[in-house]
Amino acid sequence: MTTTSLSPGRTWARLPRRHVPVLVTLALLLVLYGVGVSQYRAFSNVQVVFNVFIDNGFLLVVAVGMTFVILTGGIDLSVGSVVAMTAMVSAFLLREGWPAALVLVVALLIGPTLGFLMGCVIHFFDIQPFIVTLAGMFFARGMCTFISDSSIPITDGFWTTMSQQRIGDPSGTFVSISVLIAFAVVAVAAYVLAYTRLGRNVYAVGGNAQSALLMGLPVGRTRIAVYTISGLCAAVGGILLSFYTLSGAPLIAVGMELDVIAAVVIGGTVLTGGAGYVFGTVLGVLVLGVIQTLITFDGSLNSWWTKIVIGGLLFAFILLQRLIGIRYK
Amino acid sequence: MSTAQSRYRALTTHRLFWPVVVLVALVVANTVYRPGFLSVQVRDGHLYGSLIDILRLSAPLILVALGMTLVIATGGIDLSVGSLCAISGAVACLYISRQPDQNSMGGVLTALALGLAVALVLGAWNGVLVAVIGIQPIIATLILMVAGRGLAQLITEGQILTINSSPYKAIGVGHLLTLPLAIFIALAAALLIAAVTRRTALGLIVESVGGNARASRLAGIRSARITFLVYVISAACAAVAGFMMTANVSSADGNAAGLWVELDAILAVVIGGTSLAGGRFSLGGTILGALLIQTLTTTVYAMNISPQTSLLFKAVVVIAVCLIQAPGFRARFTRRRRVPAPAAAGADETRKEQVPA
Numbered sequence: 001m002t003t004t005s006l007s008p009g010r011t012w013a014r015l016p017r018r019h020v021p022v023l024v025t026l027a028l029l030l031v032l033y034g035v036g037v038s039q040y041r042a043f044s045n046v047q048v049v050f051n052v053f054i055d056n057g058f059l060l061v062v063a064v065g066m067t068f069v070i071l072t073g074g075i076d077l078s079v080g081s082v083v084a085m086t087a088m089v090s091a092f093l094l095r096e097g098w099p100a101a102l103v104l105v106v107a108l109l110i111g112p113t114l115g116f117l118m119g120c121v122i123h124f125f126d127i128q129p130f131i132v133t134l135a136g137m138f139f140a141r142g143m144c145t146f147i148s149d150s151s152i153p154i155t156d157g158f159w160t161t162m163s164q165q166r167i168g169d170p171s172g173t174f175v176s177i178s179v180l181i182a183f184a185v186v187a188v189a190a191y192v193l194a195y196t197r198l199g200r201n202v203y204a205v206g207g208n209a210q211s212a213l214l215m216g217l218p219v220g221r222t223r224i225a226v227y228t229i230s231g232l233c234a235a236v237g238g239i240l241l242s243f244y245t246l247s248g249a250p251l252i253a254v255g256m257e258l259d260v261i262a263a264v265v266i267g268g269t270v271l272t273g274g275a276g277y278v279f280g281t282v283l284g285v286l287v288l289g290v291i292q293t294l295i296t297f298d299g300s301l302n303s304w305w306t307k308i309v310i311g312g313l314l315f316a317f318i319l320l321q322r323l324i325g326i327r328y329k
Numbered sequence: 330m331s332t333a334q335s336r337y338r339a340l341t342t343h344r345l346f347w348p349v350v351v352l353v354a355l356v357v358a359n360t361v362y363r364p365g366f367l368s369v370q371v372r373d374g375h376l377y378g379s380l381i382d383i384l385r386l387s388a389p390l391i392l393v394a395l396g397m398t399l400v401i402a403t404g405g406i407d408l409s410v411g412s413l414c415a416i417s418g419a420v421a422c423l424y425i426s427r428q429p430d431q432n433s434m435g436g437v438l439t440a441l442a443l444g445l446a447v448a449l450v451l452g453a454w455n456g457v458l459v460a461v462i463g464i465q466p467i468i469a470t471l472i473l474m475v476a477g478r479g480l481a482q483l484i485t486e487g488q489i490l491t492i493n494s495s496p497y498k499a500i501g502v503g504h505l506l507t508l509p510l511a512i513f514i515a516l517a518a519a520l521l522i523a524a525v526t527r528r529t530a531l532g533l534i535v536e537s538v539g540g541n542a543r544a545s546r547l548a549g550i551r552s553a554r555i556t557f558l559v560y561v562i563s564a565a566c567a568a569v570a571g572f573m574m575t576a577n578v579s580s581a582d583g584n585a586a587g588l589w590v591e592l593d594a595i596l597a598v599v600i601g602g603t604s605l606a607g608g609r610f611s612l613g614g615t616i617l618g619a620l621l622i623q624t625l626t627t628t629v630y631a632m633n634i635s636p637q638t639s640l641l642f643k644a645v646v647v648i649a650v651c652l653i654q655a656p657g658f659r660a661r662f663t664r665r666r667r668v669p670a671p672a673a674a675g676a677d678e679t680r681k682e683q684v685p686a
Contacts, residue, residue: 075467121648126657128605130406130467134592135647142641149635258475271468304482304583311476318464318472 021268021321022280028313029283032290040297047173052289054175057182058083058240060285062256063263064189065233067281068226070264071193072206073273074129076227078118079234080256081140082111084249086238088144090159091152091248100158108235114140115231119224133227137257144250151249154242162243178240185236190278202226206273262310263288266317287313344602345614347653351646352621359628366631375504379627387623388511389414389570391616393590394597395522396566398615399559401598404539404607405459405466407560410567410594412477413451414587417444417568418575419484422492431494440497445568451477452564456557470560474591481583491580501576511573518566523612532610535559539607593622596643600650621646 036043053060062079069076090107094100118136122129154160168174193199201222204212213219242248267284269276291309295301340346359366359379369378393410400407421444428436451473458469503510526532537545538555546552570590575581599605600621601614625646629639652658 121652124657125652125655127651127655131595131599131605131647131651134596135644135651137644138640138647139644142638142644145635145638146641258471261471262475265468271465302482302487304479304487307479308476308483311472311479314468314472314475315458318468319462322462322464 021317022277022283024320025266025268025280025283025287025317029287029290032287032294036290036294036297043293043297048293050173050175050179052286052293053179053182054244055292056285056289057176057178058237058244059256059259059263059288060182060282061185061233061240062237063260063267063281063285064185064278065230065237066257066260066264067189067267067269067276067278068193068202069129069230070206070261070269070271071202071273071276072223072226073209073271074122074223074226075133075261075271076115076118076136076230077130077133077257078114078136078140079230079237079260080253081137081144082114082231082234083238083241083253083256084144084251085140086111086235087242087245087252088147088152088248088250090239090242091154092147094154094156094159095152100156103156104239107239108232111231111233111235111238112228113231115227115229115234116224118231119227122227123220123223129227141250141254148248148250151247151252154246154248159243159246163246176243178243181236181240185233186278186282189233193278198222198225203274206275208274259288259310262314266313268317268321270321345611345617347650348600348602348614348617348621351650352617352624355621355624355628359624359631363631371507375509376507379631381509383620383623383627384512385509386627387619388509388515389573389587390590390593390597390623391515391619392518392566392570392573393563393587394594394601394615394619395519395612396559396563397591397594398598398601398603398610398612399522399526399535400466400563401595401603401605402535402539402607402610403556403559404542405556405559406595406605407455407470407563408467408591409451409455409470409473409477410563410570411587411589411591412474412481413448413564413567414571414574414590415481415581415583416451416477416484416571417448418571418586419481419490419581419583420444420447421497421572422490422575422581423484425492425494425497426490428494431492432496434496437494437496441572444572445565448564448568448571449561452561452567453557455564456560459560460553460556478583481581481586483583485581485583487583489580489582493579497572498576498579501573501578514569514573518569519612519616522562526612536607536609539609594619596647597622600647 033043033049036048042048062083066076066079086107089110090103093103093106098106114136118129118132121127121132162177165177166174167177167180193202201212201217201219204215204217205219205222209219212222241253245252263284264276264281265271265284266287267276267280267282269280288310291313292306295303295306295309356366363379366379369376369381371377393414397407397410421440424440424443425431425436428440430436455470455473458464458472459466462469499510500514501511505513526535534545534550534555537548537550538552542552542556567587571587574586595605597618598610598615600618601611601616603610603614622643625642626639629642634642
C-alpha cells in the first residue's frame with residue numbers, strides 16, 4: 001500500500017475517490033442513454049432497457065465472476081471458451097437424450113472444476129494466471145470442437161420454455177428468465193464480496209497478497225476460490241447463452257473474455273486488484289450493451305465501430321483511474 | 330556426485346532442455362506416423378518438404394515472438410500484436426489494390442512503407458501509454474487489441490480485400506536460393522535483433538529495466554525511453570509478420586489475419602525460457618518455442634485432426650512445458666525423489682514470479 005493513502009491529511013478525500021470511477025461510469029451510462037433517447041424516438045421505450053439485459057444477461061454473469069478474479073489481481077482468459085464448452089456439452093447431452101436436470105448439474109460442474117484446477121496450478125506451482133488460464137482457454141475451446149465440429153440445436157422442452165418464457169406483459173414490456181437468474185447471481189456476488197469473510201479476503205489478497213499472508217488470511221484458498229467462482233459464473237453464463245441461442249456452437253463466444261475484461265475495467269475495478277465493486281461491473285456491462293444498441297439503432301454504423309468505441313472507452317477509463325490516483329503497479 | 334551425473338544434471342536442468350525434448354519427440358512422432366516427414370525434395374529449383382513448410386509457416390510467429398521477447402524482458406506484455414498484423418496487412422493491401430498496376434515494385438514498396446509507418450505509430454501509442462502515462466502494459470495494449478480489430482475492419486470496410494500482386498505475394502510464398510523467402514526475412518530480423526541486443530549494451534539495459542525500472546533509472550538508464558522503444562520494435566515486427574500473413578493468402582481479412590497470434594507469441598516466449606516477470610530474455614529460446622508451436626500445429630493438421638481441436642493439444646503442451654519449467658513444480662518433484670533440491674537457485678526465481686500479471 002502506498003503511504004499517501006494512509007496519511008491522515010488525505011482521509012477526507014479517500015472515500016469519495018474510491019467511488020469516482022463507478023460514478024463516472026454511471027454518468028456515462030446516463031449520457032449514452034440520454035443521447036439515445038434524444039436521437040431516436042423508439043429508444044425511450046422501456047423495453048429497450050430490458051432488451052439490453054436480455055441480450056447481455058450471460059455477459060453480466062460472466063463479468064461478475066471475472067470481477068472476483070480481477071479483484072485478487074489475477075485474470076481469467078478462459079471464460080469465453082468455458083461458456084462455449086458449457087453450452088456445447090449441454091446441447092450434446094440433451095441430444096443424447098439425458099434428462100434436463102442431470103444435464104444442468106453436469107454442465108454446471110464442468111466450469112468450476114476447470115476453474116478449481118487452474119486455481120490450484122496458479123497457487124501451488126506459482127505460474128502466471130495469464131498463462132494458466134490461456135491454457136484453460138485452449139483446452140475448453142478444443143473440447144468444443146472435440147465434441148462436435150458443427151452447431152447442435154437444442155429441442156428440449158425445459159430449454160425452450162426457459163428461452164421463450166416472458167415475465168411481465170408478454171406483448172409489451174417483459175424480461176426473460178435469464179435476466180432474473182443474472183440478477184440473482186449479481187445479488188449473491190455483491191453480498192459475498194461485501195459481507196462475508198471470503199469477500200473481504202478477496203479484497204485483502206488483491207490489495208497486497210504478502211500482507212494478507214502475514215495477517216494470517218488464507219491466501220491460497222482465496223485464490224483457488226476466485227478461479228472456481230469465475231468458472232462457476234462462466235458455466236452459468238454458458239447455460240444462459242444456451243437458453244438464449246437454443247444451440248451449442250463450437251465457435252460461439254470467441255473473444256468474449258475481452259468484452260468481459262473491458263466491462264469490468266469500465267466498471268471501475270482496478271486491474272492490479274483490491275478495489276472495485278460488483279455494481280460497477282453491472283454498469284460496465286450496461287455501457288457495452290447500450291453502445292451496441294445505439295449502433296444498432298443508428299443502422300449506418302457498422303459493427304466494427306463497437307470495438308473501436310469500446311477501445312476508446314477503455315482508454316478513457318484507465319486514464320481516469322490514473323488521474324484520480326488509484327494505485328497502479 | 331560424479332562428473333557424468335553432474336553433467337546429466339546440468340543438461341536436464343537447462344531451461345531449454347524440455348522444450349528441445351518435446352520438439353524432438355514431435356518430429357519423431359511425425360516420422361513414425363508419416364515416414365516421408367523428414368524427406369526434402371528439390372522441385373523447380375526449390376526445396377520442398379514438411380520441415381521446410383514448418384520453417385516457412387513459423388516465420389510470422391517467430392517475428393512476432395521476437396518483438397514480444399523484448400517487451401516481456403522489460404516486464405511488460407504486448408497483446409496488440411495480432412491486431413497490428415491485421416492493420417498493417419490491411420493498409421498495405423488497400424494501397425496495392427488502389428494501384429493501376431499492382432505488380433509495380435515501387436507501388437509495393439510504398440505500400441510496405443505505409444503499413445510499417447502505421448504500425449510504428451500504433452506501437453508508439455502503446456509505448457506512450459506504458460512508458461509516459463504509466464498504464465499497466467497488459468491493459469494498455471488490450472485497448473489496441475480490441476480497437477485494432479475494429480480499425481482493421483474499418484480499413485478493409487468489413488470485406489476481405491483480395492489483391493493480385495506478385496511482388497507482394499513473394500513476401501509470403503516467394504523463394505530465394507531454393508529456400509522460402511519468409512525464412513530469410515525471419516532470420517534477418519532475428520540476427521538484427523540479436524546483434525543489436527547482444528553485441529551492444531542494449532540487451533543488458535532492457536534486462537535491467539525489466540529487473541527493476543526505478544533502480545535502473547537511478548543507475549543512469551533512461552528506463553522510460555527503453556520501455557517506449559521495445560513497444561515500437563514489437564509493432565515493427567508485428568507489421569512485417571502481418572505482411573507475410575496477408576501475402577500468404579494474397580488477401581487482407583481484418584477479422585482473421587493474425588487472430589490469436591499474440592497468444593501463440595507469448596507462449597513461444599514463455600516456452601523459450603523468458604520469464605513473464607521480466608529481467609532476462611533468450612532470443613534463441615523464443616525461436617525454439619515458435620518452432621515448437623508451429624510443429625505442433627502442423628502435426629495436428631497432418632494427422633487429420635480438426636484445426637480447432639489442435640487447441641486441445643496446445644493446451645496440454647503449454648501446461649506441461651510451463652509446469653516442468655516452474656520452480657515450484659520442480660522443487661516438489663525433486664523433493665519427492667528425495668534428492669536435495671537446489672533451493673538457492675529455485676528460491677531466487679520464485680521471488681521474481683510473485684509480481685502480479
